[in-house]
Amino acid sequence: MKNATRHVLMFLALSASSLLAKDPKQIFSEWDRDKDGKLTLEELPRNARPNFQRVDTNQDGSISLAEHENFLKRPRQPRKTRPLPEGIKPLLNLSYADTDNPRQTLDLFLPEKRKLGGPLPIIVYIHGGGWKNGRKESGIGKLGPYLKTGSFAAASINYRLSGEAIWPAQIHDCKAAIRWLKGNAEKYGFDAERMAVWGNSAGGHLVAMLGVSGEVKALEGKLGKHMDQDSRVSCVVDFCGPTHLLSMGKFPSNIDHDAANSPESQLIGGALQENKKAANKASPMTYVTKDDAPTIIVHGTEDPLVPFNQAKIFHEALTEAGVPNTFLPMKGMGHGLSGPVVDESVRKFLEAHLLGKK
Known part of the structure; x- marks a missing residue:
């Protein structure tokens, strides 16, 4: 039941964020297939249907344009940020690109009582949100348990979203953040050579890209003051990340990935199948080589947003190239990943690669 509830909430969030990006009347017209000026439950996309009862305020069994527009304009509660564990020093909104853009900032978290002598390894979280939503504050839920041990430092980064700049701006930002962290490692007491990246969905895509593109100069960018790094x-923790954009539309999904308004198409600035070169340049599969970072790939077999195949083909490509990787298919899970099996697998992976534990 808890998993089902999570899936519904995820659909609601996805639906709302997608709607806000387009004109409400245009959306209404696209969904109103019989052009009768109202929307039935059957006319709504599957990921919007959980909202039906909330939008149909007069409960007449259909949604009018006015009800549709009122729903999108409703007041929204500010999102809550999880509290930090006790004993953690936060350094917030640090600019990594030497700009005043809040999308080019990171939060750094340092345990006040360190369990290990010497510089700590660091875990860097990159948020999801279809490259058009999301924020760095969402990372503390994943990072908190590791910070509490006193054995890890952590960071969570923002990056420019697709509504502001298209690919490769996102990976340029992520790489600038990694360089900034390496350039400031001695100052803050963490080890630049023991750095994990962890991301979910769009963040999974970006951490996968970091793992395979360490030597790809075309993706490096020229942001910030630490180009010497x-x-x-x-190592990489990839949760549900897209890895080959052109093949996403070939598998069942609640999203038409090949459509011009899909998250992937918005990322590269045009419909995927009409911009294949750009789509391949934005796909981690393009850059796999034998010297890539060890990776754990975790993906729900019933993911309704990023097809499970994206994990499978990435695992196969890394394995063929000789890159150490762990593939964890989560049977029956969707786009939200949680539970003791996931937590324990990630913990063992990070401890092995950052702390040297077997």
């Missing part, structure tokens, strides 16, 4: 990472 490289952007290689020690």
Whole structure:
């Protein structure tokens, strides 16, 4: 029941964020297939249907344009940020690109009581949100348990969203953040050579890209003051990340990935199948080589947003190239990943690669 509830909430969030990006009347017209000026439950996309009862305020069994517009304009509660564990020093909104853009900032978290002597390894979280939503504050839920041990430092980064700049701006930002962290490692007491990156969905795509593109100069960008640093990472935790954009539309999904308004198409600035070169340049599969970072791939077999195949083909490509990787298919899970099996697998992976535990 808890998993089902999570899936519904995820659909609601996805639906609302997608609607806000387009004109409400245009959306209404696209969904109103019989052009009768109202929307039935059957006319709504599957990921919007959980909202039906909430939008149909007069409960007449259909949604009018006025009800549709009122729903999109409703007041929204500010999102809550999870509290930090006790004993953690936060350094917030640090600019990594030497700009005043809040999308080019990171939060750094340092345990006040360190369990290990010497510089700590660091875990860097990159948020999801279809490259058009999301914020760095969402990372503390994943990072908190590791910070509490006193054995890890952590960071969570923002990056420019697709509504502001298209690819490769997102990976340029992520790499600038990694370089900034490496350039400031001694100052803050963490080890630049023991750095994991962890992301979910769009963040999974970006951490996968970091893992395979350490030597790809075309993706490096020229942001920030630390161009003397490289952007290689020690290991990658990829949750549900897209890895080959052109093949996403070939598998069942609640999203038409090939459509011009899909998150992937908005990322590269045009419909995927009409911009294949750009789509391949934005796909981690394009850059896999034998010297890539060790990776754990975790993906729900019933993911309704990013097809499970994206994990499978990435695992196969890494394995063929000789890259150490762990593939964890979560049977029956969707786009939200949680539970003891996931938590324990990620913990063992990070401890092995950052702490040297077997």
